[in-house]
Amino acid sequence: MGKRALERRLSAVSDFADPQVELEQYPTPADLAAHLVHLADVNHDIAEKTVFDLGTGTGMLALGAATRDPERVVGIDRDAGAIEQARDNERRVGPETPVGWFVGDAMRAPFCPSKSGSRSADSVDSADAAESPAPAPSVTVLMNPPFGAQTGNEHADRAFLETTAGIADVSYSIHNEGSVDFVEAFAEDFDGEVTHAFRAELPLSRRFEFQRRRRKVLDAEVFRIEWR
Structure with missing residues (x-):
């Protein structure tokens, strides 16, 4: 299935029925989602991998x-209605x-395996110590985290990246325009490397009372990061 066919298929995904401004619940457009998934696919980052969508929203x-x-x-989201x-x-x-759907805080990771499915020494008892466990599939994270633009939700995108650095x-990930320096510096601090970066547009329809325009286009940036 090509990118355009995937976009048509994802156009069936419904928007938030009751969006919450404090969670910055805006939909990921089907065309951008299809492009991101297609890019991940051609880079061999999805097939036979474990994929987490942190802050999945409506999926x-x-x-x-x-x-x-x-x-x-x-798919993980703190909003039970969205799940x-x-x-x-x-x-x-x-x-x-x-897809396994879970209600939970994607900014924390008790739900996740350690990176690359590795097990701690304490988890291997004498019965299996002589035989190495089979490696688990590598982990890919796809996410459109909140940008951290709302009071009380500042730096939310950083918290999502911190979770990601520990498991992926x-x-x-999709971020607000002007995030290149922040994302590159964050990746470097957490032993990662930005390998792809491109601009994207998020068309947003009016959904909250404080918004004056019926429709606006938000400039955004998408990053692929390899974590070591």
Whole structure:
């Protein structure tokens, strides 16, 4: 399935029924999601991998990844209503790989395996010490985190990146315009490297009372990071 076909398929994903401004709940457009998933696919970052969509919302990126033969896909969001919509969207899209949906704080990672599925020494008892465990699939994170523009939610994108640095081998994330210096410096501090960066547009319809325009286009930037 090509990128345009994936975009058409993802156009069935519904928007937030009751968006929460404090969570900066804006949808990921189907065309951008299809482009991001296609880029991850051609870089061999989805097939046979474990994919996490942190702050999944109504499931756009998770569902896109689930059409690309991953080992498994997990979508996590703190909004239970959004997760219910994501489950409904899964029925609409019908991806080949089922998605595991969880209500939880994506800025913390008790739900995640350690990077590359490694196990601590304490988790290997004498019974299996003589036989090395099979390596788990590598982890890819796809996410459109909140930009941290709302009072009380400042630096939310940084918190999402901190979680990602601890669990991912590679990540794709969408950030506010002008984030290049921040993302590159963050990646360097956490032993990562930005390998791809490109501009994107997020068309946003009016959804909150403080917004005056019926529609605006938000400039954004997308980054691929390899974590070591």
